[in-house]
Amino acid sequence: MKQQKIRYPKLRFKGFSGEWGQRKFKNLYKKVVEKNDLSFGTERIISVANMYYKPNDSKSDEKYMETYNVFRVGDIAFEGHKSKNFSYGRFVENTIGDGIISHVFDVFRPISEYDLSYWKYFIHYEGIMGQKLRMSTTKATMMNNLVSKDFLKQSVLVPNLDEQKKIGIFLKQLDTLITLHQRKLDNLKKLKKSYLQKLFPKNGEKVPKLRFPGFTDAWEQRKLGEEFKKVNERNDGSLGREDWISVSKMYFQDPEKVQSNNIDTRTYVMRKGDIAFEGHHNKNFKFGRFVANDIGTGVVSELFPIYRHKNVYDNSYWKNAIQIERIMAPIFAKSITTSGNSSNKLNSKHFLRQKIYIPNVKEQQQIGTFFQQLDNLITFQQxxxxxxxxxxxxxxQKMFC
Structure with a gap:
């Protein structure tokens, strides 16, 4: 006997018990092509991807402005770029106000009673909409194209308006809480960035702008070769796959995901306090970067040069110091050889000849402790x-069906 499909979600608010109604999208939305009659200017251009007003700085002429589609509150627009979260593109609902969007976006307008917050989340939920879009999109080179008539034929289960409102309010409150915690995290990261600028000297200066009480001496300029030595410590077999370190993220990788068959001979031992050069460059690290080991002894690929301290040091201090681009970029500029489009190689001899300003160990410890506490706050907030x-x-997953 065929099992009847459940027509209500796993989790519901008190007072709601009936089945959700099965509705076709054509009974919920209609496709609209409302062109801009110049009632909307460039300041009302909406970014569909991020749902905010994104004024066009270029002075578009009237003829071009008339090509924009009007996008009103409650309307949904299809954004066809696929990603790891959206296999066939996605719908985005306008929750910010009337405006205009590029003519490349298909716009659909609600034709029945609806709750704005509920549909914001439902229409964007891949768990349900992914299957609907799979049945109503065609693949193109860069993105998916929506076949509107096929989309409007798809059916979904819809609660009554009162339950929509209840779900919408709950999810909106949860999003508000997420936004609040995201803002706290962003502010902590900004605070750390500010302290990194103030607690380390500017280029050419011997003391930082901000210091802890009791420290007045100028920082000492030393060659990196006086502080570090290059090491090529091979694994003697005592370290295995469970000790494999991801240099870019500095954690021990899942042993089952470690691909190397040469764990004994083609790896370097990286001990706590060692620093490794990671040559991939990006907008934050023009030449690549150093990463300090603060997790314990492990093994890394022989592709990563390893340097070990020669003197007493504070690991948390150096973990932050070697990540400061304004300090390290001039050093890298004199010791890097490029190799390919995405990665640089470090010339160890040139690197160890470069100079850097260093505080005494006690001040290193004070700075290091401060940043460790700040990092702990950031980690906790994350x-x-x-x-x-x-x-x-x-x-x-539990409130939609």
Missing amino acids: HKLDKLKELKKAYL
């Missing part, structure tokens, strides 16, 4: 944010 996002994901 953990809280991740938990909230996982909670939202779980609620979406």
Whole structure:
């Protein structure tokens, strides 16, 4: 006997018990092509991808402005770029106000009673909409194209308006909480960036702008070769796959995901306090970067040059110092040889000849402790944010059907 499909979600608010109604999108939305009659200027151009007003700085002429589609509150627009989260593109609802969007976006307008917040989340939920879009899109080179008539034929389960409002309010409150914690995290990261600028000297200066009480001496200029030595410590077999370190993220990788068959001979030992050069460059690190080991002894690919301290040091201090681009970029500029489009190689001899200003060990420890405490706060806040996002994901799965 064929099992009847459940027509209500796993989790509901008190007072709601009936089945959700099955509705075709053609009974919920209609496709609209409302062109801009110049009632909207460039200041009302909406970014569909991020849902905010993104004024066009270029002075578009009237003829071009008339090509824009009007996008009103409650309308949904199809954005066809696929990603790891959206296999066939996605719908985005306008929750910010009337405006205009590029003519390349298909716009659909609600034709029945609806709750704005509920549909913001439902229409964007890949768990349900992914399957609907798979049945109503065609693949193109860069993105997916929506076949409107096929989309409007698709059916979904819809609660009554009162339940829509209840779900919408709950998810909006959860999003507000997520936004609050994201803002706290962003502010902590900005605070750290500010302290990195103030607690380390500017280029050419011997003392930082901000110091802890009791420290007045100028920082000492030393060659990096006086502080570090290059090491090529091979694994003697005592370290295995469970000790494999991801240099870019500095954590021990899952042993089952380690691909190397040469764990004994083609790896370097990286001990706590060692620094490794990671040559991939990006907008934040023009030449690549150094990463300090603060997790414990492990092994890394022989592609990463390893340097070890020769003197007493504070690991947390150096972990931050070697990540400051304004300090390291001039050093790298004199010791890097490019290799390919995405990675640089470090000339160890040239690198160890470069000079850097260093405080005494006690001041290193003071600075290091401060940044360790700040990093702990950032990690804690990131953990809280991740938990909230996982909670939202779980609620979406349980509150929609």
